[in-house]
Ligand SMILES: [Zn+2]
């Protein structure tokens with residue numbers, strides 16, 4: 190089969206690989222129909238994941254069809270369409286029982302060296318009964334795929350922020366997760382959503398989706414948000430960038446008594462934390478990798494009922510064979526790329 194493989198920093202390649210097989214009774218083999226390049230794949234692409242050995246298949250977002258099953262995968266059948274979570278989880282360990290599937294003792298991430306990823310024709314899915322979610326036929330791949338990663342993450346970011354009706358929500362970042370966070374803030378009843386980024390085309394998309402767009406290089410986001418909130422600052426600040434400069438801005442954007450919710454990816458970074466300022470201003474700070482498994486079943490009806498239109502952020506749909514070009518395009522944000530799907 191064909192697969193996009195990590196070769197080293199700045200280098201991915203299309204390679205021929207043996208088709209994976211079911212190895213354990215709890216495995217499924219999935220024929221991938223749609224996968225994508227995610228912002229967190231760029232951390233690998235740039236060599237920012239310590240000790241990641243070359244040779245692994247990339248990718249962790251996927252929709253596909255069950256091709257083969259072990260004999261301990263209740264609830265799934267060969268031929269069924271499924272969406273996958275970006276990491277596996279067992280559903281029964283101490284963490285899974287406490288709704289923390291991303292901390293599962295048996296959990297592994299797809300495409301980060303632990304498990305071969307999904308930018309391939311086929312992927313082996315361990316712990317398939319809890320890692321895969323069956324899909325209704327009515328839902329297209331480009332609507333359904335996002336519940337396994339970026340829509341769940343955006344929704345989680347707004348939920349962790351405790352967004353309430355009438356709130357002003359500032360969202361740092363207008364990449365795919367940032368845009369889905371903005372949509373989710375609206376679902377929770379935000380009165381105004383302020384979208385902050387440095388890329389014109391992404392700000393234009395945020396504006397089209399109903400946000401007030403602020404270009405952080407041309408305008409002062411803090412002054413802008415204060416002007417919209419009688420000088421207070423944002424009730425909730427969502428950080429969907431994963432960079433120290435965004436976090437610093439988040440500390441300045443939040444109003445006294447407000448909440449900062451961080452889903453931007455930080456890998457082995459330590460960032461100074463203004464403890465005194467946060468203490469005196471009664472700030473709630475939340476951060477974490479989305480327990481995506483908790484959201485898949487819950488978010489599918491939201492998409493099926495058309496309360497959100499997730500496919501709006503898809504700017505490119507390319508064959509898997511063009512995966513190397515997709516990485517270059519997405520990394521450089523060329524051709525106004527926001528979300529690139531790959532079709533094996
Ligand atoms: Zn991702």
Ligand SMILES: [Zn+2]
Nearest residue numbers: 279282285293
């Ligand atoms: Zn578990």
